[in-house]
Amino acid sequence: MASPKKIRLHFNEVAMRDGLQNERRFVPTEDKIALIDRLSTLGYARIEATAFVSPAAIPALQDAEAVMRGIRRRPGVIYTVLVPNLRGAHRAMQSQADEFNLFMSASETHNLANVRMTREQSLAQITEVARLASEGSIPVNVSLSTSFGCPMEGDIGEAEVLAWVKRFADLGVQGVSLCDTTGMAYPDQVRSLCGKAIQAHPSLNFTAHFHDTRAMGLVNALAAAESGIRTFDASLGGLGGCPYAPGASGNVAMEDLVHMFACTGYDSGMDLAGLIEAARQLEPLVGHGLSSQLPRAGLRLTKHAPPAGLEEIRARAQAKASQAPRL
Amino acid sequence: MASPKKIRLHFNEVAMRDGLQNERRFVPTEDKIALIDRLSTLGYARIEATAFVSPAAIPALQDAEAVMRGIRRRPGVIYTVLVPNLRGAHRAMQSQADEFNLFMSASETHNLANVRMTREQSLAQITEVARLASEGSIPVNVSLSTSFGCPMEGDIGEAEVLAWVKRFADLGVQGVSLCDTTGMAYPDQVRSLCGKAIQAHPSLNFTAHFHDTRAMGLVNALAAAESGIRTFDASLGGLGGCPYAPGASGNVAMEDLVHMFACTGYDSGMDLAGLIEAARQLEPLVGHGLSSQLPRAGLRLTKHAPPAGLEEIRARAQAKASQAPRL
Numbered sequence: 055m056a057s058p059k060k061i062r063l064h065f066n067e068v069a070m071r072d073g074l075q076n077e078r079r080f081v082p083t084e085d086k087i088a089l090i091d092r093l094s095t096l097g098y099a100r101i102e103a104t105a106f107v108s109p110a111a112i113p114a115l116q117d118a119e120a121v122m123r124g125i126r127r128r129p130g131v132i133y134t135v136l137v138p139n140l141r142g143a144h145r146a147m148q149s150q151a152d153e154f155n156l157f158m159s160a161s162e163t164h165n166l167a168n169v170r171m172t173r174e175q176s177l178a179q180i181t182e183v184a185r186l187a188s189e190g191s192i193p194v195n196v197s198l199s200t201s202f203g204c205p206m207e208g209d210i211g212e213a214e215v216l217a218w219v220k221r222f223a224d225l226g227v228q229g230v231s232l233c234d235t236t237g238m239a240y241p242d243q244v245r246s247l248c249g250k251a252i253q254a255h256p257s258l259n260f261t262a263h264f265h266d267t268r269a270m271g272l273v274n275a276l277a278a279a280e281s282g283i284r285t286f287d288a289s290l291g292g293l294g295g296c297p298y299a300p301g302a303s304g305n306v307a308m309e310d311l312v313h314m315f316a317c318t319g320y321d322s323g324m325d326l327a328g329l330i331e332a333a334r335q336l337e338p339l340v341g342h343g344l345s346s347q348l349p350r351a352g353l354r355l356t357k358h359a360p361p362a363g364l365e366e367i368r369a370r371a372q373a374k375a376s377q378a379p380r381l
Numbered sequence: 382m383a384s385p386k387k388i389r390l391h392f393n394e395v396a397m398r399d400g401l402q403n404e405r406r407f408v409p410t411e412d413k414i415a416l417i418d419r420l421s422t423l424g425y426a427r428i429e430a431t432a433f434v435s436p437a438a439i440p441a442l443q444d445a446e447a448v449m450r451g452i453r454r455r456p457g458v459i460y461t462v463l464v465p466n467l468r469g470a471h472r473a474m475q476s477q478a479d480e481f482n483l484f485m486s487a488s489e490t491h492n493l494a495n496v497r498m499t500r501e502q503s504l505a506q507i508t509e510v511a512r513l514a515s516e517g518s519i520p521v522n523v524s525l526s527t528s529f530g531c532p533m534e535g536d537i538g539e540a541e542v543l544a545w546v547k548r549f550a551d552l553g554v555q556g557v558s559l560c561d562t563t564g565m566a567y568p569d570q571v572r573s574l575c576g577k578a579i580q581a582h583p584s585l586n587f588t589a590h591f592h593d594t595r596a597m598g599l600v601n602a603l604a605a606a607e608s609g610i611r612t613f614d615a616s617l618g619g620l621g622g623c624p625y626a627p628g629a630s631g632n633v634a635m636e637d638l639v640h641m642f643a644c645t646g647y648d649s650g651m652d653l654a655g656l657i658e659a660a661r662q663l664e665p666l667v668g669h670g671l672s673s674q675l676p677r678a679g680l681r682l683t684k685h686a687p688p689a690g691l692e693e694i695r696a697r698a699q700a701k702a703s704q705a706p707r708l
Binding site for chain 1: 490493494497498499501502530532533535536563564565567568569593594595596597599600603623625626627628629630634637640641644645646670673674675677678679681682684685686687688691694695697698699701702
């Protein structure tokens with residue numbers, strides 16, 4: 055593998071929230087807890103443990119309180135939770151979440167479709183929740199969906215995306231995630247937007263969140279790292295689909311992403327073999343195959359057994375070679 | 382999309398040979414011919430139409446002569462064929478193939494496992510076939526498998542790979558494909574090997590051939606283009622698996638690759654919408670789903686319909702917004 059670039063990257067696991075909320079099968083609470091506890095040992099910066107949303111709206115995450123109560127908090131890991139509104143924020147505080155992940159879309163149409171509010175209404179809500187979090191000394195991250203394009207509106211102007219980032223920064227939040235919600239990002243765009251965002255707000259922690267819907271998830275992640283992004287969302291096993299393209303890939307797979315960065319000489323700080331094992335454990339929980347490659351293929355230098363009879367083949371070939379050459 | 386870099390790339394379709402040879406279901410000769418004829422209109426530099434191998438060894442391609450006889454040759458498209466030995470070369474000449482694609486592995490173990498010959502024996506055979514081709518004024522490309530690593534031996538030294546390239550160049554061949562047979566390549570390695578190969582042999586046409594076995598196919602292709610590679614193998618729909626990792630991805634999907642390069646501002650010269658249509662036509666022929674993303678997701682700016690009732694949602698949200706603001 056390449057000589058380390060000595061640049062440390064940080065990874066946020068989103069399978070337990072972003073992944074599971076799209077699953078038909080309810081994963082039992084004790085299985086969620088066991089998996090989060092396992093993931094906690096693998097080197098993550100953050101694990102998005104659940105969402106404090108309406109149980110009626112997202113039954114898959116109806117056990118948010120029980121999950122937060124059941125997990126073993128490992129020092130150094132930030133257990134973040136998705137918070138849609140003040141009500142969710144109060145629940146999240148009672149569950150002692152380490153961080154709130156708030157969200158809205160850069161696209162007006164996507165925001166309306168997703169949360170039935172205008173973007174200004176979402177910002178007002180984010181402002182309320184951020185104020186509450188600040189009173190409780192809880193760090194806030196805002197995930198800005200459709201930062202690289204909207205499946206209904208098309209491209210969102212870079213200046214518009216950056217203006218939203220500035221409004222979050224003005225609220226005093228700690229982090230902003232630039233989210234490619236439906237896999238529309240491409241490398242030049244990623245370099246430009248991420249570079250400008252970091253330059254404008256050097257003290258904000260920016261996270262890049264890519265989807266593999268158009269097969270460019272890893273390409274974009276590498277471009278983002280080259281532009282100075284140091285924190286990445288991804289999903290174990292690539293869990294989570296794309297609601298706008300049935301059957302298409304959703305989240306970038308964590309193990310494939312970490313493997314790429316390890317090959318490329320970044321310091322991921324992650325237990326890659328442990329990740330692959332955890333992904334294999336995830337598959338029976340959700341009851342279907344996963345889109346990630348590493349659990350099937352292994353690390354790039356994982357040796358595969360030669361075919362049966364190779365030594366005989368070699369001996370026969372060498373015997374022929376020792377006869378008069380044909381040329 | 383990014384402003385065009387004005388660098389023209391060239392694409393070789395390998396689904397009809399590399400893809401089909403791994404399929405269980407025999408694709409009828411007339412369907413192969415119809416698909417090749419369709420692909421011929423889409424802007425390809427080359428279509429690898431078939432292989433002149435033993436019909437007993439690879440029944441999927443037992444109709445090589447009939448395919449070559451049946452297709453309509455479109456001017457400008459090179460109809461290349463895989464040729465394993467002198468016998469195949471004679472058959473390919475009789476079928477008026479435009480180019481021979483010869484092959485061997487950079488790894489001794491992989492070469493033995495694949496063709497039951499030592500690498501020196503393979504080179505002797507390549508030498509014989511290249512001489513015959515030269516007499517018939519037929520261009521020759523050599524595909525060097527495992528150039529970026531062997532699933533059984535691990536990494537193959539860069540100097541060793543470059544030494545094989547030099548031996549092909551010394552034979553007077555026109556092209557060399559650096560093949561990542563089992564998806565072990567990573568970007569820094571790709572930049573280094575491709576850069577050195579091009580520098581050492583500026584008049585050889587180098588092709589990069591990547592597999593997506595570890596999800597890095599597109600990452601590596603972009604790195605190769607940045608290193609000066611201008612010709613890429615890929616497979617419509619990502620057809621073709623990885624024999625060393627059952628269920629894992631094989632060839633990079635042509636439509637995903639071309640889409641990435643189009644997004645990145647390269648000039649692909651390809652009909653991307655036509656490619657997606659052709660991939661959708663391929664699926665029923667092989668009788669299973671394909672691994673490519675674009676046929677499901679569409680181009681990055683393909684618009685998706687907003688959810689039903691969006692205008693009502695918008696009106697209701699705006700009515701609320703016009704009331705006293707909550708903050």
